[in-house]
Amino acid sequence: MSTLTFLGAAGTVTGSKFLVEHERQRILIDCGMFQGEAQWRRRNWDPFPIDPATLDAVVVTHAHLDHCGYLPSLVREGFRGPVISTPGTAEVAAIVLRDAAHLQMEDAQHARAGGYSRHDPPQPLFDAEDAEAAIRLFRPSDGRVGLGDAEVTLYRAGHILGSAFAVLEVDGRRLLVSGDLGRRQHPLLRPPELPPAVDTVLVESTYGDRHHQPVDHAQLARLITTTAERGGVVLMPAFAIDRTAVLLHELAGLMRDGLIPGLPVYVNSPMALAALNVYRAAVTNKSAELRPEVVGGPDPFDPGTLRLVHSVEESMRISDPGRPSIVISASGMATGGRVLYHLARLLPGKRNTVVLPGFQVPGTRGRALLDGARALKIHGRYVPVRAQIVGLSEFSAHADSDELISWLSSAPRPPETVYVVHGEDHARAVLARRIQDDLDWTAVTPHHLERVRL
Numbered sequence: 001m002s003t004l005t006f007l008g009a010a011g012t013v014t015g016s017k018f019l020v021e022h023e024r025q026r027i028l029i030d031c032g033m034f035q036g037e038a039q040w041r042r043r044n045w046d047p048f049p050i051d052p053a054t055l056d057a058v059v060v061t062h063a064h065l066d067h068c069g070y071l072p073s074l075v076r077e078g079f080r081g082p083v084i085s086t087p088g089t090a091e092v093a094a095i096v097l098r099d100a101a102h103l104q105m106e107d108a109q110h111a112r113a114g115g116y117s118r119h120d121p122p123q124p125l126f127d128a129e130d131a132e133a134a135i136r137l138f139r140p141s142d143g144r145v146g147l148g149d150a151e152v153t154l155y156r157a158g159h160i161l162g163s164a165f166a167v168l169e170v171d172g173r174r175l176l177v178s179g180d181l182g183r184r185q186h187p188l189l190r191p192p193e194l195p196p197a198v199d200t201v202l203v204e205s206t207y208g209d210r211h212h213q214p215v216d217h218a219q220l221a222r223l224i225t226t227t228a229e230r231g232g233v234v235l236m237p238a239f240a241i242d243r244t245a246v247l248l249h250e251l252a253g254l255m256r257d258g259l260i261p262g263l264p265v266y267v268n269s270p271m272a273l274a275a276l277n278v279y280r281a282a283v284t285n286k287s288a289e290l291r292p293e294v295v296g297g298p299d300p301f302d303p304g305t306l307r308l309v310h311s312v313e314e315s316m317r318i319s320d321p322g323r324p325s326i327v328i329s330a331s332g333m334a335t336g337g338r339v340l341y342h343l344a345r346l347l348p349g350k351r352n353t354v355v356l357p358g359f360q361v362p363g364t365r366g367r368a369l370l371d372g373a374r375a376l377k378i379h380g381r382y383v384p385v386r387a388q389i390v391g392l393s394e395f396s397a398h399a400d401s402d403e404l405i406s407w408l409s410s411a412p413r414p415p416e417t418v419y420v421v422h423g424e425d426h427a428r429a430v431l432a433r434r435i436q437d438d439l440d441w442t443a444v445t446p447h448h449l450e451r452v453r454l
Contacts, residue, residue, distance in 0.1 A: 002171045002454040004200070007049055008032060009422040010448045012040050013206055013361055014066040016422055018177060019050070020454070022170045025148050026050065028058045029166055029177045031083075033069030033100075033125075035335065037363030044070065044125055049449065053078035057147045058137075060085040061154075061179025062163035063092035063241060066422075069100055072130035075137065082139040084147070086154050088162020088289065090140040091278055092241055099240070099271040101131035103336045158182030158192040159397050160242035161282055161289060167198060173454045174198040176415075180206070180422070181399040181407060185214075187249055188242075188279070188294050192399075197412040200454055205423030206359055207393075207400040208431030215394045220250070221259040223353060223390060228261055228324035232351030232387075237339045237366060239332035240272035242397055243358055245279045245301055247328055249294075250395075252303040266318050268309040268338050269330035276301060276308075319345040332358055334365035344378045352387040357395035362424070401431060405438055418443045419452075 002022040008015030008030075015034035020027045034040040052074045060068045060083055071083065071093075085093065104124035112122045139145075144153045149171070154164035159182035168175045176198040184191040195201070227234050238244045244267060254260045267273060279301070286295045294300050309315055315338050318327060329339035343365070346352045360366035365376055369389045375382040399407065408418070418441055420432045428445045435443035446452070 002173060003451055004175065004454050005049070005451045006419075006421065006446045006448060008034065008043075008448070010446045010450065011425060012036070013359070013423050014040060015043065015070075016067050017070070018202060020150075020168060020170060020175065022149060025150060025170075026055050027147055027150060027168065028055055029168065030061055030067045030179065031058050031070045031074055032064075032066040035066055035333070035364070036361035040363070044073070048074065048077055051078065053080065055079050055081055057081045058083045059152050059166050059168070060089055060093065061166055061177065062157065062160055063089050063096050064160065064180065064239075065096060065100060067179060068093050068096065071134040072097060072101060072126035075134045076126055076130045081137070083134070083137045084145050084152060085138060085140055086142060086162045086164050087140040089164065090138040090162075092160070092162055092275060093138065094135045095271055095274045095278070096241065097131040097134055098128070101126060101128045107336060155193040156190065156289060158186055158189045161189070161279060161287075165192070165195070167196060171454070173200070175200045175202070175454060177202045178204050180204050180397070181404065182397055183212070183399050183403060186397060187246055188291060188300070189289055190291055192407060194410045195407065199416050201408070201415045201418045202421050203404060203408065203418055203431075204398070205404070205420050205428045205431040206398040207396065208404060208420065208423050208427040210393070210400055210427070211402060212396060212400040213394050215250070217250070217254065217259065220392065221254050223355065224254070224260045224263070224326065227351070227353040227388070228263055230351045231324060232349065232353060233321060233324065233346055234326045234353050234355060235339070235342050235346050236326065236328045236355045236357060237332055237334045237343070238272070238328050238330060238357060240269050240330040241275045243332055243395065244269070244272040244328055244330070245276060246395060246397070247357060248301040248303065248306070251326065252300065255303040255305070261324075262305050264305050264307055264321070264325045265303055266307045266309050266325060266327045267329075268315050268318060268327060268342070270310070272328070272330050273308055273310065315341065332366070333360050334369070340378050343376065344383050347376060347383050347385050347387050350386045353390060354387050355390050355392060357392045359393065359396055359398065360391070401434060404431060405434055408435065409439055414439070414441050416442065420445050
């Protein structure tokens with residue numbers, strides 16, 4: 001009997017981990033960190049539900065922390081098997097995991113110096129050595145991979161570079177795990193491949209209860225222009241992977257069309273700069289993941305005023321540049337990284353604007369800003385929020401409700417069961433109801449640690 005256990009992303013939009021067991025074989029699909037509210041983050045510190053040394057393999061759909069960020073902890077606890085991913089995911093995950101380890105260690109140092117941790121002494125969840133050990137386990141592949149009695153195939157998901165959805169065949173059954181699905185109109189990446197015939201589907205539901213509006217280029221142009229006219233800075237907390245590249249592509253287009261002034265555009269995130277190099281290499285190599293118009297045109301990421309910030313000293317200088325500018329910095333939900341220093345300096349100023357171009361998990365600083373927080377706690381101190389705060393969810397790289405339903409409906413035949421995961425409870429419930437009503441399929445919202453038969 002083959003079973004599936006939901007070790008994460010069941011009741012929350014983070015921490016994706018799905019355990020498949022068949023006889024003596026154990027395969028984990030995705031290995032994400034929990035993020036956001038304290039009730040979820042604390043789960044990162046809980047003992048893993050099984051002995052990690054008994055896992056035969058981990059399959060990673062893509063390189064975002066909520067899908068791969070727990071790998072160093074898993075390795076620290078004894079996992080030594082292969083990590084299966086696409087080549088693009090292996091390359092980007094190395095950047096993400098190294099940065100995550102750096103931030104974990106840095107945050108522990110800040111907490112130790114500031115005395116605001118509940119732990120004494122504050123410890124990182126994992127360190128650089130754990131991250132390097134996890135990176136060495138990656139076994140990238142573009143085709144089918146045999147895993148003992150099982151076999152996994154990765155298909156293009158169009159969410160970020162290297163992203164995939166996974167189809168695992170075991171004991172005569174086929175399980176599809178969507179990972180994060182991209183959008184048909186992603187400005188850089190080709191859309192997701194269509195799903196094959198399977199018996200069971202795990203589908204994400206980040207935007208399962210919402211519909212994306214088309215990107216309003218004129219609105220963003222007005223926002224940037226009016227901020228510049230009042231002498232302010234536009235700060236964009238952005239995910240280092242993909243979102244920074246997408247925003248640069250958008251700004252390059254707006255400047256080429258004369259819709260915004262030629263402001264300096266600073267990218268201030270070591271991880272974003274490393275990821276930008278990967279995206280630029282993909283353009284140069286004419287990657288099959290990219291849209292043809294992206295690889296055949298001008299530099300898609302340089303508006304002509306691009307400034308890449310490498311050192312901490314440069315980072316401190318542009319926290320208050322003294323003239324209108326655009327600053328893109330990570331992390332995208334303001335959970336850590338250099339963006340916190342920019343927020344601390346820019347949030348008190350009424351002339352400035354903070355643009356949040358993507359989903360903000362409950363419990364993060366980004367979500368607090370969207371919800372109207374009047375003060376934000378940064379490095380143990382509260383900072384007043386007087387800057388203009390704007391959310392632009394249309395820049396999300398996640399498929400919305402209609403796109404998810406359309407993608408599911410393109411399957412050659414209905415699956416026996418669809419498990420709706422990786423979403424807040426309301427989003428999961430709405431998408432499950434749509435699957436039942438629109439497709440007449442069986443859709444379930446599983447509970448954390450629930451175990452089912454495949």
